[in-house]
Amino acid sequence: MSVELAPATLVVDSRCTHGEGVLWCEQRQSVLWIDIAERRLWEHHPARGTRRYWVLPDRPGCIGLFDDGTLLVALVSSLHRADLASATDDTLPLQWLADVEPYKPYTRSNDGRADRHGNFVFGTMNEHPERAADGRFYQYSTRHGLRELPLPGIVISNAISFSLDGRTMYWCDSVSPRIMACDYDPEQASTRNVREFTALADTAAEPDGSAVDAAGRVWNAQWRARQVSCYAPDGTLLQVQPVPVKHPTCVAFGGNDLRTLYVISSRLDHTPEELAASTHAGSLFAARQAQPGLPESRIRG
Secondary structure, three states, rough: OOOOOOEEEEEEEEOEEEEEEEEEEOOOOOOEEEEOOOEEEEEEEOOOOOEEEEEEOOEEEEEEOOOOOOOEEEEEOOEEEEOOOOOOOOOOEEEEEEEEOOOOEEEEEEEEEEEOOOOOOEEEEEOOOOOOOOOOEEEOOOEEEEEEEEOOEOOOEEEEEOOOOOOEEEEEEEOOOOOEEEEEEOOHHHEEEEEEEEEOOOOOOOEEEEEEEEOEEEEEEEEEOEEEEEEEOOOEEEEEEEEOOEEEEEEEEEOOOEEEEEEEOOOOOOOOHHHHHHHOOOEEEEEEEOOOOOOEEEEEO
16 A cells, blocks of 8 residues: 655745756756746755746757766757856856757657766657657767667657666656656667556556656656655555645655655646646645655766
């Protein structure tokens, strides 16, 4: 039987139209996330109580950390490096790294995380109304550039995260209420043994962004379910973290002891009545956990 925890509480009243991609940077002691719809990159320093955002040239899909402290920003059809240390109040300079599916007019970059071996793994999604499974998964590294992973086509890539040894990759297609797993070879950018990791108890919910904690448990934000679910490495549901908004979208562990679970959310797909009753939809929430997470993996180079 799963354990239900106390609800997460409001941290930053950002009210993002579509908040996503949250992560913790231990070097800056800050929480970073994106608002896809409004083309914004947000940063919050808990110790200072400050927050800010930069407007990006296109919609971001996800972000990652390089080992030198710079940031990887995946825009609709390209990857870029951003140096927050040199950013001004108005400008965040971007350095182009790679194009992503420039030949596909309806796909864009979506969810992504650095793996345990210095690469960045992300997926694309199909925005065409017919929702064909035209999205793909990719690995980016400074050594090899962009390499496609041999995984099935998807509509909406999400839940990308990695086991403690980095040899199991978790992922999902959000149109299906289940999370998948596969064996992952970071050196060869190859996968095998694709299998179901777990099925969501609420079949009306959609799996979204995930993070893995220090015990190897998978924490998954679940769209339409007002919760983050925690699964054992064998896929058993262990805990449910309530969130006071309809659409939590992504999670990350942060704080000095990595015991703060940060949850970002979205204001999309609400009726006017739902938004009136959920003022803080699209904001950043947090909940303390008994077990710590892991430092965010970083991209080498």
